[in-house]
Amino acid sequence: MQGNGFKIFLTGFFLVMTGYYLYPSAQKYFMNQEMESMTQEERATFEHDNIVKIKSLDERALKLGLDLLGGMHVTLEVRVEALIRELATDVDDTFEEVLAAATASSIQSTDGSIIQFFVQEFESRDADARLSRYFRNEAAGITRRSTNDDVAAYLQTEADEAVTRAISIIRDRVDRYGVTEPSITQQGSRRIIVELPGIDDPDRIRGLLRGTARLEFRLMVDPAENVRALQRVIDYYETVTDSSDVAEADTTFDVNELLAPDAAGSGNELLDVMQPTGQGVEFGIVAEEDTAAVNQMLLIPAVQDLLPRGVKYMYTSAPIGTTAEGLELYRLLGVRTEIELTGDVITDARVDFEQFTNVPEVSMTMNSEGSRTWARITGANVGSNVAIVLDGVVYSYPNVLQRITGGRSNITNLDSQAEAQDVVTVLKSGALPAPVEIVQESTVGPSLGAASIKAGLNSVMFGLLLVALFMILYYRSSGMVADLALILNMIFILGILAGFNATLTLPGIAGIVLTIGMAVDANVLIFERVREEQSTGKSLKAAIEGGYGKALSAIFDANITTFFVGVILYSFGVGPIQGFAVTLMAGILSSMFTAIVFTRIIMDYVVVDRKLSVSFG
Amino acid sequence: MRIFENTKFRFIASRKKGYIFSAILLTISIGSLFIHGLELGIDFKGGREFVIDTTDPLDVTAVRAELGDILDGSLEVKSYNNGEQMLIRTSDEEDVSVVQGKILNTIGSSFEGSSPTVESTYVVTARFAEDLKRGAIYSILGSLLVIFVYILLRFEWRFGVGAVVALFHDVTITLGVFSIFHGLLGFSLQIDQTIIAGFLTIVGYSLNDTVVVFDRIREYTGIFKSESYDDVINKSINNTLSRTVITSSTTLFVVVILFIFGGEVLRGFAFALIIGIAIGTYSSIFVASPLVLELRKRAAVVRR
Numbered sequence: 001m002q003g004n005g006f007k008i009f010l011t012g013f014f015l016v017m018t019g020y021y022l023y024p025s026a027q028k029y030f031m032n033q034e035m036e037s038m039t040q041e042e043r044a045t046f047e048h049d050n051i052v053k054i055k056s057l058d059e060r061a062l063k064l065g066l067d068l069l070g071g072m073h074v075t076l077e078v079r080v081e082a083l084i085r086e087l088a089t090d091v092d093d094t095f096e097e098v099l100a101a102a103t104a105s106s107i108q109s110t111d112g113s114i115i116q117f118f119v120q121e122f123e124s125r126d127a128d129a130r131l132s133r134y135f136r137n138e139a140a141g142i143t144r145r146s147t148n149d150d151v152a153a154y155l156q157t158e159a160d161e162a163v164t165r166a167i168s169i170i171r172d173r174v175d176r177y178g179v180t181e182p183s184i185t186q187q188g189s190r191r192i193i194v195e196l197p198g199i200d201d202p203d204r205i206r207g208l209l210r211g212t213a214r215l216e217f218r219l220m221v222d223p224a225e226n227v228r229a230l231q232r233v234i235d236y237y238e239t240v241t242d243s244s245d246v247a248e249a250d251t252t253f254d255v256n257e258l259l260a261p262d263a264a265g266s267g268n269e270l271l272d273v274m275q276p277t278g279q280g281v282e283f284g285i286v287a288e289e290d291t292a293a294v295n296q297m298l299l300i301p302a303v304q305d306l307l308p309r310g311v312k313y314m315y316t317s318a319p320i321g322t323t324a325e326g327l328e329l330y331r332l333l334g335v336r337t338e339i340e341l342t343g344d345v346i347t348d349a350r351v352d353f354e355q356f357t358n359v360p361e362v363s364m365t366m367n368s369e370g371s372r373t374w375a376r377i378t379g380a381n382v383g384s385n386v387a388i389v390l391d392g393v394v395y396s397y398p399n400v401l402q403r404i405t406g407g408r409s410n411i412t413n414l415d416s417q418a419e420a421q422d423v424v425t426v427l428k429s430g431a432l433p434a435p436v437e438i439v440q441e442s443t444v445g446p447s448l449g450a451a452s453i454k455a456g457l458n459s460v461m462f463g464l465l466l467v468a469l470f471m472i473l474y475y476r477s478s479g480m481v482a483d484l485a486l487i488l489n490m491i492f493i494l495g496i497l498a499g500f501n502a503t504l505t506l507p508g509i510a511g512i513v514l515t516i517g518m519a520v521d522a523n524v525l526i527f528e529r530v531r532e533e534q535s536t537g538k539s540l541k542a543a544i545e546g547g548y549g550k551a552l553s554a555i556f557d558a559n560i561t562t563f564f565v566g567v568i569l570y571s572f573g574v575g576p577i578q579g580f581a582v583t584l585m586a587g588i589l590s591s592m593f594t595a596i597v598f599t600r601i602i603m604d605y606v607v608v609d610r611k612l613s614v615s616f617g
Numbered sequence: 618m619r620i621f622e623n624t625k626f627r628f629i630a631s632r633k634k635g636y637i638f639s640a641i642l643l644t645i646s647i648g649s650l651f652i653h654g655l656e657l658g659i660d661f662k663g664g665r666e667f668v669i670d671t672t673d674p675l676d677v678t679a680v681r682a683e684l685g686d687i688l689d690g691s692l693e694v695k696s697y698n699n700g701e702q703m704l705i706r707t708s709d710e711e712d713v714s715v716v717q718g719k720i721l722n723t724i725g726s727s728f729e730g731s732s733p734t735v736e737s738t739y740v741v742t743a744r745f746a747e748d749l750k751r752g753a754i755y756s757i758l759g760s761l762l763v764i765f766v767y768i769l770l771r772f773e774w775r776f777g778v779g780a781v782v783a784l785f786h787d788v789t790i791t792l793g794v795f796s797i798f799h800g801l802l803g804f805s806l807q808i809d810q811t812i813i814a815g816f817l818t819i820v821g822y823s824l825n826d827t828v829v830v831f832d833r834i835r836e837y838t839g840i841f842k843s844e845s846y847d848d849v850i851n852k853s854i855n856n857t858l859s860r861t862v863i864t865s866s867t868t869l870f871v872v873v874i875l876f877i878f879g880g881e882v883l884r885g886f887a888f889a890l891i892i893g894i895a896i897g898t899y900s901s902i903f904v905a906s907p908l909v910l911e912l913r914k915r916a917a918v919v920r921r
Contacts, residue, residue, distance in 0.1 A: 067882075075745065107744050202738050203714050288715070289687075326726055438713065439745035445736035448668065455880035462878060463871040470867060474618045507811055510875060510883050514818065514890070517871035518825075521864040525829065528860045531619075554832040557771055561828065562821035564763045569817055572756035574749070577814045584818070617618050 018495030221334025345370025371407030646793020674700025
């Protein structure tokens with residue numbers, strides 16, 4: 001079989017490479033089998049003894065996607081617009097309008113920088129206006145004279161840094177939570193992809209990932225002011241509702257009267273969704289479902305004017321009870337907008353249990369500077385309440401009994417020990433520089449993943465069997481050669497996936513199944529050509545030569561276009577779809593090789609060297 | 618075994634029938650796309666999807682009624698795995714954790730002893746959905762462009778036009794089938810990312826088929842110079858017919874297997890491929906090649 005030396009060498013080379021790349025996967029498989037048979041204890045010792053080996057195998061073995069393995073995949077987006085607002089001082093209406101317009105434009109573009117839109121929008125309103133009036137910052141070198149370009153560069157640096165820091169903080173949180181083989185990567189300019197295998201409690205992870213972990217200590221509203229404001233707001237909604245609903249009887253409301261348990265259906269828009277209390281720093285009680293509606297009502301400018309200056313209304317973290325329908329109720333509290341102390345001063349946090357009730361809580365220690373401030377605040381406000389706010393929610397608002405020295409404080413009213421643990425985790429990892437939002441999330445439970453693997457394997461097996469049988473039936477012995485090529489093809493595809501460190505997903509398996517059907521195409525093209533050549537009376541050897549030669553251009557043109565489609569799918573698709581594109585491309589490359597080169601070696605060996613006959617059916 | 622050996626079907630002579638058939642299919646498809654539209658999945662519309670496990674099978678209608686009271690926006694409840702799992706899809710805009718809590722609480726309190734747990738979730742915000750939609754549109758347009766340019770380079774422009782028209786034909790009709798049947802079959806026909814990948818695979822496949830015939834036309838044009846172009850094309854189609862049928866069959870085999878065994882997630886994808894491969898095979902014979910002929914004839918008339 002002269003002249004085939006190079007082809008044989010190539011096939012051998014690819015086989016060796018495939019073996020090399022697939023060997024760790026096989027090792028891992030057998031090790032898992034071995035570990036399955038062990039007892040819990042044996043397994044723990046085994047894992048401990050072989051930790052390096054296990055890690056290295058995990059890295060080199062063929063990776064399964066989270067849709068097969070089970071786990072959680074989250075795409076986070078750093079809210080750059082929130083960062084911009086935070087960096088700005090003396091924010092006015094123009095600023096808010098420009099920021100809103102820039103945010104809207106950035107959503108419309110693929111990966112447009114919101115900062116760019118922000119500057120453009122600002123300049124389009126007044127070409128001479130200077131952004132530096134909002135962003136003066138001595139430390140960053142932004143003065144009154146700084147150009148808009150300087151400001152844009154400054155904002156961009158801050159934004160980039162915010163994303164980088166967010167990644168490291170989130171990685172820290174995930175590590176503290178304890179996930180095996182998490183993957184945290186940046187995508188585009190402001191997105192972070194977090195992949196957590198084996199996670200099945202999405203709710204807890206959501207809290208862990210997106211909590212900004214801003215811990216704040218704030219003073220609270222003056223009780224007398226609070227009651228007066230409540231009365232004014234109720235009156236306001238009374239008149240508003242009256243004008244739209246004249247039939248309703250005109251009654252003046254007294255706060256004390258309103259403490260009656262059910263104010264719903266009163267005809268007052270606010271009282272329909274909030275039970276007013278006005279006791280101390282408490283404004284009212286709101287059901288979980290209505291919190292957003294109440295926020296809206298308090299936010300309208302006319303109502304803002306009626307509320308005490310420098311006070312913001314926030315909800316409590318834990319429900320205080322439930323309604324008859326089972327909806328959870330939360331207190332709405334008046335909290336001063338000024339932040340007295342932030343979580344930066346916290347040096348240590350740990351889960352503790354309340355001395356008498358054994359309820360979990362988080363106790364925190366502050367640094368010396370924080371301790372001094374804390375002592376001053378508490379000393380000046382004995383008898384008043386101080387709110388401990390985490391991410392915009394009031395966890396506790398203890399009444400200060402005495403000046404607190406030594407920088408101790410704690411967060412109470414936590415749901416469970418798990419929540420306490422998570423609060424400790426986020427406090428220790430630090431606060432995110434800008435809020436993040438979950439823009440996409442998918443969780444696959446382990447049983448669903450296992451079902452997908454089984455479905456995928458079944459499809460591959462039955463597909464392979466059916467196509468292989470059909471080929472033998474239709475093309476006889478040459479069909480068998482094509483089947484050999486098909487099996488080799490499957491092995492090569494897995495080798496390519498492992499070699500390129502690609503991840504096998506469910507759509508990826510679909511790509512393999514599809515490849516089984518389409519891979520034989522090249523051989524079909526060749527065999528049909530051989531038959532045509534034979535029908536012109538050529539010898540078997542000549543017919544094979546002619547068939548392989550003439551089919552080549554069709555095979556090439558037909559495959560390369562599908563390959564292009566794969567490339568494009570890979571570039572624009574995300575996650576699982578990329579998995580599909582990868583197996584599709586791998587399948588095309590390897591099927592061309594096995595169908596053209598490998599089958600030719602066999603044919604030549606059988607026909608030329610062994611002088612045997614091959615049937616093309 | 619030889620099934621389509623030396624066939625002498627008169628494809629070109631009867632191409633008008635093909636045109637009429639295609640025109641009817643296209644009209645129905647486009648009509649349905651305009652009237653009935655397509656059902657977009659969460660990928661392109663945004664929304665939340667939860668698969669909830671319960672200890673006992675629950676009555677879907679009752680669950681839907683209970684959840685409808687507390688969730689805003691659209692709601693879809695389906696049961697699978699013998700009713701032990703339920704798929705709940707909602708466009709409620711509230712925080713994911715809040716929506717998840719509402720669902721679990723409602724099912725837990727309305728159906729005693731059901732102890733619902735979350736098996737899987739899928740959440741896409743409207744903003745992210747915009748990005749995915751843009752990606753899908755770019756990949757479709759990009760594929761068509763690249764394919765057109767490649768065919769132009771390898772064949773003459775008439776082939777490029779024929780191939781791209783055939784691709785539009787295939788994708789439109791497959792989309793039409795999705796539009797007509799969504800909601801009528803026992804599985805989801807929502808257009809999501811996987812379906813887009815399916816459509817692009819159809820594009821690749823249909824082209825693959827078309828190119829093989831074109832390759833033969835190119836070859837025979839050089840050999841049978843004395844014969845009319847009609848005959849050359851007809852002969853090319855007939856001589857590649859066996860291959861066309863065999864490859865279509867093996868590919869159909871595997872996608873049918875994928876449809877049956879591939880599980881819930883891949884069912885819509887496999888369905889798209891079944892339709893697409895059938896239509897793609899038909900179009901490479903009855904649409905792409907005849908179009909090349911029509912374009913050639915028009916050119917001849919103009920020259921005269």
